[in-house]
Amino acid sequence: MSTAVASPMNRLGSTALAGAMTSAYWERIFTARERGAQVVWYNGSAVNVIFQAAGLEWCHGEAFSARLAAQHLEKPAQLAGEEYGYVGELCSYARTHLGCAVLTQQAREEENSGVVGMVDQRELASRLPAPDFFVNAYAGCSTGQQWDEISYRVFGKDVPIFNVSLPFLWGNKPDAGYLRGQEWEEATTYVSDQLHDLIRFVEQMTGRKFDFDRLREVMSYVKKASELRREAMAMCKAAPTPATYWDWIASIAPINFLPAGPELVAYFQAVRDEVAQRLADGVPGIANERYRLYFDGIMNWNKLGYLARKFAEYDVAVVCGRYTHNAFWQEPHLIDTDDPIRGMAQHYLLCPTNHGVRTLKYLTNRDCADYGVDGIVFHSTRTCRAFTNPQHLLAKSAQKELGIPSMFFEGDVADASFYKEEILESRLVAMLEGIDVRRARALA
Numbered sequence: 449m450s451t452a453v454a455s456p457m458n459r460l461g462s463t464a465l466a467g468a469m470t471s472a473y474w475e476r477i478f479t480a481r482e483r484g485a486q487v488v489w490y491n492g493s494a495v496n497v498i499f500q501a502a503g504l505e506w507c508h509g510e511a512f513s514a515r516l517a518a519q520h521l522e523k524p525a526q527l528a529g530e531e532y533g534y535v536g537e538l539c540s541y542a543r544t545h546l547g548c549a550v551l552t553q554q555a556r557e558e559e560n561s562g563v564v565g566m567v568d569q570r571e572l573a574s575r576l577p578a579p580d581f582f583v584n585a586y587a588g589c590s591t592g593q594q595w596d597e598i599s600y601r602v603f604g605k606d607v608p609i610f611n612v613s614l615p616f617l618w619g620n621k622p623d624a625g626y627l628r629g630q631e632w633e634e635a636t637t638y639v640s641d642q643l644h645d646l647i648r649f650v651e652q653m654t655g656r657k658f659d660f661d662r663l664r665e666v667m668s669y670v671k672k673a674s675e676l677r678r679e680a681m682a683m684c685k686a687a688p689t690p691a692t693y694w695d696w697i698a699s700i701a702p703i704n705f706l707p708a709g710p711e712l713v714a715y716f717q718a719v720r721d722e723v724a725q726r727l728a729d730g731v732p733g734i735a736n737e738r739y740r741l742y743f744d745g746i747m748n749w750n751k752l753g754y755l756a757r758k759f760a761e762y763d764v765a766v767v768c769g770r771y772t773h774n775a776f777w778q779e780p781h782l783i784d785t786d787d788p789i790r791g792m793a794q795h796y797l798l799c800p801t802n803h804g805v806r807t808l809k810y811l812t813n814r815d816c817a818d819y820g821v822d823g824i825v826f827h828s829t830r831t832c833r834a835f836t837n838p839q840h841l842l843a844k845s846a847q848k849e850l851g852i853p854s855m856f857f858e859g860d861v862a863d864a865s866f867y868k869e870e871i872l873e874s875r876l877v878a879m880l881e882g883i884d885v886r887r888a889r890a891l892a
């Protein structure tokens with residue numbers, strides 16, 4: 449088994465553009481006030497397409513927390529949240545963003561009182577412009593559903609708020625299944641109606657009539673980008689894989705919350721073309737692919753680069769995962785660009801934490817089989833129960849249905865103190881040895 453220190457990763461060159469696009473997006477948010485733009489803070493589903501069509505600037509709370517964690521800048525915001533009274537076991541995404549809300553509110557008060565001088569380390573979080581209104585559209589997690597309500601309280605309850613209620617898809621009825629059944633159809637209609645209500649609320653907030661033609665245009669870019677993303681992902685069923693899970697993680701920001709336009713489509717066209725070229729030339733995503741794993745769990749943003757290197761050092765290509773492959777406009781055929789509301793509602797319901805276990809088992813086992821996976825890595829995310837809740841059932845199901853082993857490691861979305869490095873390494877080694885033994889037996 450390889451324990452080489454030098455990284456054998458071969459990340460896609462095209463995804464480097466995602467970093468630049470994301471930085472440009474945040475710079476635009478930071479300067480929104482100077483440009484006289486209205487700002488909406490939101491969480492959960494990609495309702496940003498509605499904000500884009502309405503000419504608003506949008507700040508996605510989770511994305512901002514993930515960004516701070518990936519840059520190791522999350523602590524000042526988390527400390528502000530802690531001082532305000534949020535316990536360390538609260539979802540670290542929410543805790544970080546609520547800390548940002550506290551800092552933003554403090555900055556606003558200091559500005560109004562003429563007192564200036566926020567300490568430097570706080571500056572990044574406090575650069576978020578205060579919201580003109582909130583929208584919450586969170587599926588599958590009660591923390592997410594209450595998050596904006598709590599931000600609303602931090603801002604003294606004088607900022608308007610709109611909640612989109614996204615029902616959990618239990619998937620237990622006889623006719624229920626992925627993208628089918630009475631529950632799916634009824635939930636779709638229920639959410640579609642609320643999106644029309646949200647649009648009326650946005651009209652009130654902006655004082656302008658909503659531009660449905662612009663929404664159709666925005667959704668046509670989303671659909672095209674999503675098709676290219678899915679096409680590129682499907683090419684990674686090949687062994688060795690031309691790209692890895694970490695490349696799809698790098699592409700989350702563009703598909704999840706960046707403005708949809710020609711630049712977004714060009715980004716995914718470049719990613720798709722690079723993957724296709726690699727496939728044609730036999731260029732792999734890691735130097736020496738010997739194992740193919742599935743990653744279940746939300747991302748550990750503090751350890752992103754480290755994890756990518758760690759798996760590659762053990763000749764592991766992480767090829768797909770629940771967070772990347774079962775989220776983010778993942779079913780583009782559902783989007784009717786002439787009448788996009790229903791397909792949007794369906795995607796908001798298709799959050800990977802919003803399914804009952806039966807559907808999750810189906811999706812996990814389907815992807816493990818399609819991508820020729822040898823084992824599953826479960827990121828047991830300390831403060832994100834929505835993702836961790838079904839993990840032991842999924843592990844059992846993959847073992848029983850496909851004979852695939854799994855391992856768990858402890859970490860968190862945006863709080864590095866919960867990460868246990870020795871556990872990851874020792875359990876990974878044990879699982880890979882088990883895979884080797886099984887392979888040897890199969891050959892005997």
Ligand code: SF4
Binds near residue numbers: 588590591833861
């Ligand atoms: S607990 Fe998980 S799903 Fe819920 S808000 Fe936090 S990160 Fe999102």
